[in-house]
Amino acid sequence: CIMEKMYVCSFNEGKKEMTDLLGLKGASLAEMTRIGIPVPYGFTITTEASRKYYGDGNLVDPLLEEEIRSKLEELEQVIGRRFGDPERPLLLAVRPSAPVRGLTLGRSILDVGLTRETVEPYARSLGDRTFALDCYARLIRTYSTAAYGMKKELFTDIVNGRMAASRVSSAADLSEEDEESLVQAYEELVRGANDGRFIPQDPKTQLMDAIVSGFDCWQAPEIRQWKKACGVPEDLGIAVTVQAMVFGNKDEHSGTGVAFTRNPVTGEKQICGEFFRKAQGEDISTNRAYPGSLEKMTAAFPEAKKNFIQVCNVLEEHYRDVQSVEFSVDAGRLYILQTASAGRTAQAAVKTAVDMVEEKLITRREAVMRLRTDQVEYLIHSRFSREDEDGATLIARGTPASPGAANGQIVFTAEDARQKKSRGISTILVCRDIAPEGLSGMRYADGVLTAAGSRSIYAASLAGGQGVCCVTDCPDLTIDEEQGLLRIGDAEFARGDYISISGFNGRVYDGRLTVQPPYDWDAFGKIMSWADSFRHLRVRVNADTPEDAALALRLGAEGVGLCRSERMFYNEERAAVMRRAVLAPSPAVRREMVQKMMEFQIRDFTEIFRIMCTRPVTIRLLDPSLSVFLIGAEDDFRTMASEWGISEEEVRERASSLYEVNQTMGERGVRVGIEYPDILSMQAEAIFRAAAAVAREMEKEPDPEILVPFVVSGRELAQVKKLIRDAASRVREEEERTVEYRLGSMIEVPRAALTAGEIAEEAEFFSFGTNDLTQLVMGLSREGSGHIVRKYRERKILDRDPFLTLDQEGVGRLMMYAVEAGRKTRPNLKAGICGTHAGDPDSIDFCSRIGLNYVSCQARQVPVARLAAAQADI
Ligand code: ADP
Ligand code: MG
Ligand code: MG
Known part of the structure; x- marks a missing residue:
């Protein structure tokens, strides 16, 4: 194929790299011909020709027809038969050949070249009329389904009827009379369905029309839709292969x-x-x-x-x-x-890639590139078997928010889940929405099902972070907590009834489906360790609990990139202490409560340092507005009032003075530390004391990093830095141990990114909080703007959900600027990302390209991130 615009290409002119021109099928046939595999000879009409055909208003260029004629002559010579010959006809297979994977067209036409007239001399020359009629019947069937869009089943029904009438169990055993009546029945069927029209009875017309039907199928509505869904460019053409027939239906040796x-x-x-x-x-x-x-x-x-x-x-x-x-x-x-x-399961993908490396068929690099990140995700979560899902009763469909599969008894409260768990009963927590209070309880459940919310980051990160599978956005679902009833459509379930949910596809089933354990085996470990050898990006975990940290370590995390210290107060006992510190009527009470908080925190941090040993652990100082701890605490206000001997009114007043209209832009992040320096100092001290204790115990140094959230200026950091330094020297004196640490800044407000140069004067590392950053850069709420994103995607304003895949042109550009500006001030500045995007392969690729040092994702996403980071570097 030397010409630039090539319309037809014989099998011996092509090769496997030419899929753009020949389609996958055409390229594979040419390649096999080239390397001496027995392939019936033929030629391929190129995608270029189809594009010309579309461009000419679906007309065949006479030049193309000419080329086909000459290639056909060549084919006749090779096979030694003439197309249209009544006795020894060359019969052809006309097979559309798409240039992209993943589509079975089912539009190939077989036995092209036979007509009602020539089938008889053909039968005579073969001495086998049954076979000749079978070929003709196949031509009618394949031609009518491909060119007239008739349903295959119409023909299958006729065959099945014939088989039943003749009492044979295989179509291969139909007799000559059977085949004759099939041909007749087919002809009636086709004419009936096409206003009397029947397949062309002239071989040349048959061939050209078959080729054209191949071009046309590429523009059929369902194929168009598929192309659109897969992002196949509109102007990509299709090739059509014309090939000599071979006959698997000939005889008992076929x-x-x-x-x-x-x-x-x-x-x-x-x-x-x-x-x-x-x-x-x-x-x-x-x-x-x-x-x-x-x-x-x-x-x-x-x-x-x-x-x-x-x-x-x-x-x-x-x-x-x-x-x-x-x-x-x-x-x-x-x-x-x-x-x-070949398409293959995730398990087969891992095993074949590893085996092929060991057989020296492919390199490690190739093996790593072959594994898809979605396959890894599938491998590390529990799941249902396909057969079980097919056989189960589907009761609802939601949005898959966190992968995995679970079955369990319906519960409506975290407390209920906790109690059942202690008795070894698995549960599915069903709720309207996931509230922060539900957070700590969520991990007691095996799965979470909510009526509200799209794949909100919130639900996904909370559930996914704890390894709980989660399905959200299930509007058919109503909960009657008092009666302990769950209604889904017409069906009603009671508390304690079993249901099953899949966080892979969002399906909810009646009863208990067996949960298959995650795939954990040698071959997987091997391919992941190869992946590790190719990447420069480090992978850390967002872990707030020792369990998460331990899980992440098993999955290959290299440190904690984000430990959200407020999460540790999301249970009633600790929230009560926090509330008392905030509302304390006197400095003495305040001191007492802050002291208590410190004890909790020392315990938490100690455990995480122990697990992570000498790996870096980034602890983020309290981030949310402390007023979140006052919401819905009316009962506790009463208790506090009596504890402190003041009026309930007084407590309530103090609380309402802290109320903020917009907490996401309120007194949060570093602003908390500046308003409550004693709480900030307490946190720093807890970190240093925990680190010192673990260092003594392990005789190895933990590697703490302190991360300050929601920073907008270098001056904020400078003030905070002083408090932290004081805490460090206090601990140094008392413990007689120096704890090395680094101080870093979240970059999650646009101003921080814009002033990164100044911030880097104070900060030794940056951590991009891309959830808040996206929210603020795009002016799009991270919760509850799913409907906008959906509509914008439909209207082609957005390609992807910016909360799932980083908006590289906007948010990404700001990140790029911040990294550059930061490193201008401080060349060895470390930079990482801890937003939801850190688990998304495309975003990871971007992070790798802009020179970040690490990504920090949820525990369960660690293997995906390791693979994506490796693929970014290969
Ligand atoms: P699809 O793209 O839908 O798989 P193909 O073009 O591969 O369609 O054809 C479907 C089947 O038709 C093939 O699997 C093969 O068995 C049969 N077939 C295709 N070409 C020939 C041929 N030249 N001779 C005999 N059978 C053929
Ligand atoms: Mg095929
Ligand atoms: Mg944030």
Whole structure:
């Protein structure tokens, strides 16, 4: 193929790299021809030709017709038969060949070239009228389904009726009379459905129309939709391959099948597949023939089977990947009709990649590139089996917010979940929405199902962070907590009834589906360790609890990138202490409460330092407006009033003076520390005391980093820094130990990014809080703006949800600027990201490119991040 605009390309002119021009099928046929695999000869009409056809208002260029004619002559010479010849006709397969994966067109037309008239002399010359009629029947069937869009089932029904009438169990056993009546019934069916029209009875017209139907199918509405959904460019054409037929339906020494060079479910190195005796390709997708396993092939065609195994080995070695191979045996001779990289399960993807490295077929680099991040996600979470899901009763559909699968008894409160857990009962926590109070209880449940919320970051990060699978946005669901009832549509469930939810697809099922454990095995560990050797980006975890930190460590985290210290106060006992510190009527009470808070924090930090040993642990100082701890605490106000001997009114007044209209832009982040310096000093002291204690115990130094949230200026940091330094020297004196630490700033307010140069004077590292940063840069609320994002995506204003995948042009540009400005001030400034985006492969790729040092994601996302970071560097 030398010409720039090539319309037709013989099999011996192409190669596997030419998929853009020849489509995947056409390229595979050319490549196999090139390397000497037995392929029926033919030629491919290129995508270029189809583009020309579309461009000309769906008209065939006479030049193209001319080229086809000359290629057809060449083909006639190679095969030694003439197209349209009544006795020894060349019959053709016309097969559309898409240039992109993932689509089965099912529009190939077989046995092109036969007509009602020529089928009889053909039958006579063969001495087998049954076979000739079968070929003609197949032509009618494939032509009508492909070119007239008729349903395959209409034809299958007729075949099945005929089989029943003749009492045969396989279409291969139909008699000559049966085939004759099939042809007749088909013709009636086709005419009836097309205003009397029937398939062309002139071979040349048949061929050209078949080719055109191949072009046209690429513009069919359902294919258009598919292309759009997969982001296939509008102007990508389709190729159409024209190839000599081989006949798997000829006799008892013929057949057809598909096989995989390795098991596509388990990854085992063993050729497997299905084989149909006395059958042709499209029988694979109809139930016209009974499949046999490949073993049966050995018995029927020992020679062809031996050749086939050899061909499979050659193809796998040549393509260096698992292949799915379509083949036919024509009177004992093997022909290969297509080869393609095989689809496979996540488990098979890991196993085959690792095996192929060990067989020296591919490099480690390639193995790492072959694993998809969504497959890794699938491998590390528990799940239901496909069969179980297919057989289960679907009761509702929501949005998958956190992956995994769970079954359990319905509970409506975290407390209920906790109690059941202590008795070993699994639960699904069903609630209208996830509130911060629900947070600490969520981990007692096995799954969480909410009526409200799209895939809000909130639900996803909370549930995902705790390894709880979660389905949100299930509006059909109403909860009657008092009666202990859950209604979903017409169905009613009581507290304690079992349901099952899948955080992979958002489905809710009645009853208990078996949960399959996450896949945890050697091959997976191996490929992940190879991935680690290719990446420069470090992967840390957002962990607020020792459990999360421990889980993340098992999954390969290299430190804690974000430990949110406020999370530790999200339970009633500690929230009460926090409330008392904030509302304290006297300095003495205040001091007492702050002291108590410190004890809690020392305990928390100690455990996390122990788990992380010498790995870095970034602890973020209190972030939310402390008024969040006062909401819904009316009962406690009463208790406090009596504890302190003051009026309830007084407590309430103090509380309402702290009330803020907009907490997300209120007295939060570093502003808390500036308003309550004693609380900030307490936190710093707790960190240093915990670090000192663990250092003494381990005889190794923990590596604490203190992260200041919601910073907008270097001056804020300077004030905070002084308090922290004082706390450090206090601890140094009392513990007689110096704790090394670094001080860093969150970059989550646009001003911080814009003044990064000044902030870096005080901060030794940056951590990009991309959730808040996105919210503030885009002016889009991180909770409850799902409807805007949805509409904007429909209207093509946004391509992706900016809260899931980093907005590189906007937020990303600001990050890039901040990193650069920060490093101008402080060349060795460390920078990382701790927002939800840190678990998203595309965002990770961006972070890698702009020179961040680490990403910090949820525990469960650590393997995905490790892989994505490696792929970004390869
Ligand atoms: P699809 O893209 O839908 O898989 P194909 O073009 O691969 O369609 O054709 C479907 C089946 O038709 C093939 O698997 C094969 O068995 C049969 N087939 C295709 N080309 C030929 C041929 N030249 N001779 C015999 N059978 C063929
Ligand atoms: Mg195929
Ligand atoms: Mg934030």
